[in-house]
Amino acid sequence: MEFEEKVSALSSKVQKQRDMTQTEEAAKNAFVMPFIATILGYDIFDPREVVPEFTADVGMKKGEKVDYAIMLDNEVQMLIECKKANGELRVEHASQLYRYFSVTNARIAVLTNGVEYQFYTDLEAPNRMDSKPFMVLDFGDVDESLLPELRKLTKASFDLTSVIDAAEKLKYLGAIKRTLADQFQEPEDEWVKFFASRVYDKAFTKRAREQFTPLVREAAAAFLDDQVNVRLKKALESTRPQPEETAVSSQEAADEDLERGTGIETTLEELEGYQVVKAIACSEVKPQRIAHRDSKSYFAILLDDNNRKPIARLRFNARSKKYLGTFDADKNEIRHQLDSIDEIYLHAEEIRQSVRNYLA
Numbered sequence: 154m155e156f157e158e159k160v161s162a163l164s165s166k167v168q169k170q171r172d173m174t175q176t177e178e179a180a181k182n183a184f185v186m187p188f189i190a191t192i193l194g195y196d197i198f199d200p201r202e203v204v205p206e207f208t209a210d211v212g213m214k215k216g217e218k219v220d221y222a223i224m225l226d227n228e229v230q231m232l233i234e235c236k237k238a239n240g241e242l243r244v245e246h247a248s249q250l251y252r253y254f255s256v257t258n259a260r261i262a263v264l265t266n267g268v269e270y271q272f273y274t275d276l277e278a279p280n281r282m283d284s285k286p287f288m289v290l291d292f293g294d295v296d297e298s299l300l301p302e303l304r305k306l307t308k309a310s311f312d313l314t315s316v317i318d319a320a321e322k323l324k325y326l327g328a329i330k331r332t333l334a335d336q337f338q339e340p341e342d343e344w345v346k347f348f349a350s351r352v353y354d355k356a357f358t359k360r361a362r363e364q365f366t367p368l369v370r371e372a373a374a375a376f377l378d379d380q381v382n383v384r385l386k387k388a389l390e391s392t393r394p395q396p397e398e399t400a401v402s403s404q405e406a407a408d409e410d411l412e413r414g415t416g417i418e419t420t421l422e423e424l425e426g427y428q429v430v431k432a433i434a435c436s437e438v439k440p441q442r443i444a445h446r447d448s449k450s451y452f453a454i455l456l457d458d459n460n461r462k463p464i465a466r467l468r469f470n471a472r473s474k475k476y477l478g479t480f481d482a483d484k485n486e487i488r489h490q491l492d493s494i495d496e497i498y499l500h501a502e503e504i505r506q507s508v509r510n511y512l513a
Contacts, residue, residue: 158498171238183267203221236264251282254273269293286327339370419452450468
């Protein structure tokens with residue numbers, strides 16, 4: 154799997170199992186160890202790379218343990234402290250990380266409950282762990298813009314200097330984004346007043362606050378939806394094959410006209426699924442060769458916009474269940490039930506094989 158696919162697969166697992174993972178040990182086994190092994194690429198069974206229950210005597214504190222120490226070149230590079238799944242993460246709960254940070258060579262400390270990962274370093278004072286994380290990665294809703302920085306902490310691409318150099322920017326950028334997200338969901342009075350003052354000439358009274366608070370929340374949600382639609386539209390337009398790049402027979406064109414008859418509505422979920430399939434298939438062919446056609450019964454994803462070269466089908470029209478259709482060498486469709494769009498990544502190899510079958 155590609156790095157992004159591994160992150161997506163673990164995210165899907167976390168979303169499915171987080172409610173069943175109630176203890177710290179369960180969080181370690183189900184989520185944290187796969188994160189260290191699959192995402193970061195360290196051998197959890199090799200004590201030269203991963204030391205569980207890492208101990209270093211600190212002052213009067215003897216025998217205290219940090220859940221995991223990540224080793225590289227015989228030096229401690231990262232310390233990871235785990236709390237129970239779905240438990241609130243507060244830096245006050247990570248006293249061991251604070252103490253161990255100052256007596257080891259580690260420059261990265263991670264506080265996690267298996268779902269959320271808070272990454273700390275020493276921006277405020279040398280060899281002293283900061284009070285606020287420079288990066289927060291939530292596997293319940295992964296921010297893909299953070300993946301390049303996460304990749305720098307993997308065994309294969311470890312680049313501590315680059316991570317530290319970018320940490321301050323990430324710290325403030327992440328804090329601002331989280332603040333915006335909070336304000337979009339539950340706007341504070343000052344936030345509501347800020348926008349109301351630009352469209353409302355009267356005094357900002359209690360009545361005005363009650364009137365504008367739901368309006369600001371609704372406008373924020375509509376703005377985000379509009380931005381998503383614009384980005385999807387641009388992405389689709391930029392990758393749609395030009396007429397000279399496709400070889401579609403007259404019969405295929407007629408089939409397409411039938412499929413694009415009345416009653417067909419392309420949904421955002423279908424477009425998101427298309428982008429996932431396209432991202433997977435692009436490992437085999439250029440992006441502009443991946444096209445789509447919508448119909449009443451399914452959303453087809455095709456090679457060269459040719460309906461005789463199906464790569465996958467998204468069957469998202471049913472209200473209760475969604476399916477991904479993949480194809481074997483004889484073009485027989487195999488349906489896979491999906492609980493989320495991200496689960497398409499679990500069938501990445503079948504999608505790639507479909508493309509390879511047309512290239513042979």
